[in-house]
Amino acid sequence: MIEPKRVDPATAPKPWLERPATIRMLWVVSGVILAGLVLADLAIEHHSHFGVDGTMGFGAWYGFAACVVLVLAAKALGLLLKKPDSYYDR
Amino acid sequence: MIASLVLSPGLVLIAGGLMLPLLARIGLRSVALLAFPALALVLALALPDGVLVTSRFLGLDLVPLKMDATSRVFATVFALMSFAGSLYALNQKSTIELASAHVYAGSAIGVATAGDLVTVFIYWEAMALASTLVILSAGTKAHASGIRYAGIHMLGGVLLMAGIAGEIAATGSTAFTALDLSTVPRMLILSGFLVNVAAPPLSAWLPDAYPTSSWSGMVVLSAFTTKTAVYVLLRGFPGTELLIPIGLFMIFYGIIYAILENDMRRILAYSIVNQVGFMVTGIGIGTELALNGAAAHAFTHIIYKALLLMSAGSVLLMTGRSKCTDLGGLYRTMPLTAVCGIVGALAMSSFPWTSGFVSKSMISDAAGREHLAVVWFLLAAASASAFLYVGIKFPWFVFFQKDSGLRPEEPPLNMRVAMILLAAICIGLGVYPDPLYAMLPYPVAYVPYTVSHVVNQLQLLLFSGLAFFLMLPLLERTLTITLDVDWLWRRPGPWVAGVLDRYSGLTWEKLVDQVIAISTQLYKLLYRHHGPDGLFGRSWPTGTMAFWTTVMLGTVMILSYL
Numbered sequence: 001m002i003e004p005k006r007v008d009p010a011t012a013p014k015p016w017l018e019r020p021a022t023i024r025m026l027w028v029v030s031g032v033i034l035a036g037l038v039l040a041d042l043a044i045e046h047h048s049h050f051g052v053d054g055t056m057g058f059g060a061w062y063g064f065a066a067c068v069v070l071v072l073a074a075k076a077l078g079l080l081l082k083k084p085d086s087y088y089d090r
Numbered sequence: 091m092i093a094s095l096v097l098s099p100g101l102v103l104i105a106g107g108l109m110l111p112l113l114a115r116i117g118l119r120s121v122a123l124l125a126f127p128a129l130a131l132v133l134a135l136a137l138p139d140g141v142l143v144t145s146r147f148l149g150l151d152l153v154p155l156k157m158d159a160t161s162r163v164f165a166t167v168f169a170l171m172s173f174a175g176s177l178y179a180l181n182q183k184s185t186i187e188l189a190s191a192h193v194y195a196g197s198a199i200g201v202a203t204a205g206d207l208v209t210v211f212i213y214w215e216a217m218a219l220a221s222t223l224v225i226l227s228a229g230t231k232a233h234a235s236g237i238r239y240a241g242i243h244m245l246g247g248v249l250l251m252a253g254i255a256g257e258i259a260a261t262g263s264t265a266f267t268a269l270d271l272s273t274v275p276r277m278l279i280l281s282g283f284l285v286n287v288a289a290p291p292l293s294a295w296l297p298d299a300y301p302t303s304s305w306s307g308m309v310v311l312s313a314f315t316t317k318t319a320v321y322v323l324l325r326g327f328p329g330t331e332l333l334i335p336i337g338l339f340m341i342f343y344g345i346i347y348a349i350l351e352n353d354m355r356r357i358l359a360y361s362i363v364n365q366v367g368f369m370v371t372g373i374g375i376g377t378e379l380a381l382n383g384a385a386a387h388a389f390t391h392i393i394y395k396a397l398l399l400m401s402a403g404s405v406l407l408m409t410g411r412s413k414c415t416d417l418g419g420l421y422r423t424m425p426l427t428a429v430c431g432i433v434g435a436l437a438m439s440s441f442p443w444t445s446g447f448v449s450k451s452m453i454s455d456a457a458g459r460e461h462l463a464v465v466w467f468l469l470a471a472a473s474a475s476a477f478l479y480v481g482i483k484f485p486w487f488v489f490f491q492k493d494s495g496l497r498p499e500e501p502p503l504n505m506r507v508a509m510i511l512l513a514a515i516c517i518g519l520g521v522y523p524d525p526l527y528a529m530l531p532y533p534v535a536y537v538p539y540t541v542s543h544v545v546n547q548l549q550l551l552l553f554s555g556l557a558f559f560l561m562l563p564l565l566e567r568t569l570t571i572t573l574d575v576d577w578l579w580r581r582p583g584p585w586v587a588g589v590l591d592r593y594s595g596l597t598w599e600k601l602v603d604q605v606i607a608i609s610t611q612l613y614k615l616l617y618r619h620h621g622p623d624g625l626f627g628r629s630w631p632t633g634t635m636a637f638w639t640t641v642m643l644g645t646v647m648i649l650s651y652l
Contacts, residue, residue, distance in 0.1 A: 001410035004498035012493060015422065034556060037549050046542045049458035049466060059549025066471035067478045067557035070342075071564055074349035081573040082350065085413075088571075088580055 034060070096142045098155045099133035099165055100200030100213065102126060103172060107192025107220075114185050123176040123188060130199060131169035134162060141205060150264050153205025160385060160531045164202035164321045167389045168195055171313040171396055178400050178508035179306035187227035191310045194220035198314035202321050206264040207254045207279075210322065214250060214286075218243040221315055225303045232302040238579065239299035242285065242292055250282025269326050280327055287319035287370060288363045289336050293343060294576035297359040301412070305403035308355055312362055312399050313392045320369045320388050324531075329376025334465060337374055340367030341472045348479045349565070350572045352414050354402050354488055358395070361438065361480045364472070365391050371469070372453040375460060378532040383452030385530055390445035390519060394437035397512040398484065401431030404505055405488055408498035414567040418491035424500050428489040430509040437516040439481030440473055442547055444520035448527075448538045451547070455536070473547075474554040481551070482558045487567060 016022055041056040048054025053062075106126025113122040143155040157165075172195035179188055197220060200213035218240070225236040256275025258264055269276045288296040300311050327333065344364025351357045365387070372384035404427045405420060406412050421428040437444035440451060450473065457466040500506060519526050527534040558565065620627040 001406070002408055002498070004409045004496045006495050007497055009419070009493040009495040012495070017421075018493075030552075030556070034552055037545060037552060040545050041549075044542050044545055046546065049461065050463050053466075053470075053546075057549070059546040060553045062467075062470060063474035063550035064553040064557050066474045067554045068561065070345055070471070070475045071349060071478070071557070071561050074346045075564060077346055078350045078570075078572060082568075082570045083573055085352065085569050085571045087573075 096137070096155065097129075097133055098143070098200070098203065099130040099137070099169060100196045100198075100203060102133065103130045103169070103196030103199060104193050104216070105196075107189045107194075107196060110189040110192060111185055119185070120180055123180060123192075124173065126192060127169055127173035127176055127195070130196070131166065131173060134165035134169045134199065134203075137162075147208070150208055150258070151206070152209055152264065154209050155203055156205030157203060158531075159529065160321070160325060161203050163385050163389055163529045163531070164317065165199045166529065167392050168199045168202060168314060168317075171195070171310070171392050174393075174396060174508050174512055175306070175310040175313070177511070178309060178403075178505050180504040181502050182304065182306045184227045184304065187224055187304060187307055190220045190223035190227065191307070194224060194310065194314055198318045201318045205266065207257065207266045208264050210266055211247075211250060211254055214318075215247050217315060217318065218247060221311060224307045224311060225299055228302060228304040228307055232299075232304075235299045235302040238576065239295055241579075242295040246282050246285030248282075249278050249285065253278030253280075253282055266322075266325060268328055271327075271330060271332070280330070283319050283322050283326065284336070286315050287323065287366055288316055288340065289370065290339050290343065291575055293340060293363050294574040296363055297347065297356055297574065298576045300359045300362075301353060301355040305407040308359075309396050309399045309403055312358070312395045316362060316366045317388050317392055320366060320373070320384065323370065323373050324381060324384055328373055328381055331374055333370050333374030334462075335374075337367045337369070337371030338465065338468055340364065340370060341468070343367075345472065345475050345479050347572055347574065348483075350570070352567045352570060353412050354414055354417070354484060355399070355406070355412050356571075357414075357480065357484060358398055358402060361476070362395060364476065365395065365438065368450055368453055368469070368472070371465065372456065375453070375456050375462065375465070377456050377460060379452055379459065379536065380456035382527075382530040382532050382534055382536070383449060383456055386449035386452060386526055387446075389526060389529075390437065390449040390516075393512050393515050393519075394434045394444075394446060397430060397434035397509060397516060398438065398480075400505065400509045400512065401427050401434060402484075402488070404501040404509070405498070407505075408501055409496055411496075413569070414487035414491075415569055417488045417494055417496070419489070419493035420496060420498065421489040423497045424489070426500055426506055427509070428485065430513045431489065432485045433513040433516050435481045435484050437520065439477040439551055440547065441477075441481070441551060442520070442539070442544045443517065445516045445518075445523075445526075447520055447547065448523035451538055451543065452536055470550065474550040477551040477554040478558045482555055483565070486558075 038057040038060050046054035052058060103126050106122060110122050113119060137157045139157050141153055141156050143153070145152045145154060172192065175191065176188070182188055194217055197213045197216040201210055201217070204210045204213060222236055222240040225232050225239055253275045257279065260273060260275060269279065271277055271280065285292055300308050303311055323333065340363050344360045344367060348357045348360035348364065351360060369384040369387050372380040372387065402412070405417065405424070408424070409417070411417055433444070437446040440446040454466060454469045454473065457469055523538065527536070617624065619625050622628060
């Protein structure tokens, strides 16, 4: 293992990617792409296996909902099972 | 004709591993590290189909080398992985680790090209030993987990051995063909396989042991054990419905634990269980499309997971850190490592134009075509969240997130070349999957790139990404671990063993004490009466003798007059 060089993050210059204006622009561009993807469903004929999976924006809401449910489920399990990471060292 | 000359690719690699310490002494270390996997790769691709070597051992008919399409897919990707892993690890100082990695990879190829159950078992155990050595060579911090790892795999080996012995006794045949679950030995064989595939209830061995290995060790560990288990399931238990719930459990277990995890390499360890769950589910569905999907996904998974672990290993080597809470902002000074990590993460998330997309979607589509609604909807949910918990989470917390102030350099050249090689394969197979499809066990009529499929997948993934950034406060990393089943054998296990040891020890000691006490007493008693001073043992003075003789003669005389 090599000990890397270090700088103080508070005084280090902020690259282009981390400036607030860039981040705002990234959100706007992402929003446009997301909306475009849902609207694309108007023009595409989905061949569905089960009906609901061929409806407009199914991937969008289902993907989003699946993630929310899984993160909340993980959080709930974490309440029971999370321990400090030195747990087994004691 | 050289057709009579048949070299087993697995044995070539094992021999290379065993000779490596000697070759390293005469300056051929790097050559040997790359040449043996390259030769194994050529052999895996070039050997013709059919039974290539047969022998008899202890009255059993063995087929140590047999080739067909399924064997070739796995042997090829194992050899390719061994080559890339060796290239990445050229600057690893531990020759023991590298030699063990060669034996480990060779044994995995041995399983994939074995034609009978006994050969499978022999290579299976060689894998367990070699992989334990790979873990242990990381140093003292890996010793405890390495021993736990060995323990679990010994258990798996015992189950498999018992199953194979029973199967041979019942059928008289050593052939490794598709088995059903009609007899106890076959259930034992299945449980032996399931231990190695990291199925519940023992999935915890994987995230417990792998992340304690060295920066290069985990790259090879990620590839072989679980995927050989996928191979034997594919060969031995295709269409076994029990595998569908087991696979689905593994998928969601991996996701939930990875969401909670802080250590980047442990996140990737949980995601191995998650991705192998897709393959196990596919094998359970058992149609030609699903089995093709499982084999294809094993191939692509080995490559992109190794790429992710190479990226993580580079960060670990160059910073000495692996916790998300310590990392962040590394894209500034490690752009190549970051890009390669992102390519691996996208492939793992089945992003269109990466290798994961062309393989994982075969499994989902197989579930759809069989009208397995629950399976299909769960797989879709899992695909979406894979993007959240690794696809974005890994690059975000390691390379972006906050500025950790760390300014590590890029890793050495050989590591960079290995990462570029695997990243190129991830994108190459994603854009042009035909060479992979041509290798699969069954003919492929599958078209991954339809507008409908691509748009649907992009919706799933990008809205999952949106969920990630909206829920970021919930996902902030903390200095925690999440308890798993291994708690049972790390906390109450040793305690119970200690108690048993103490009490059984106590009882034994008491018994020994008692025996010693009784024998001492007996000895003392004997000594008192028969020792030099004992009543029966001592030498008596002549006077006493004469006195007692007189007394006895007198007594006899008196008695005779009575």
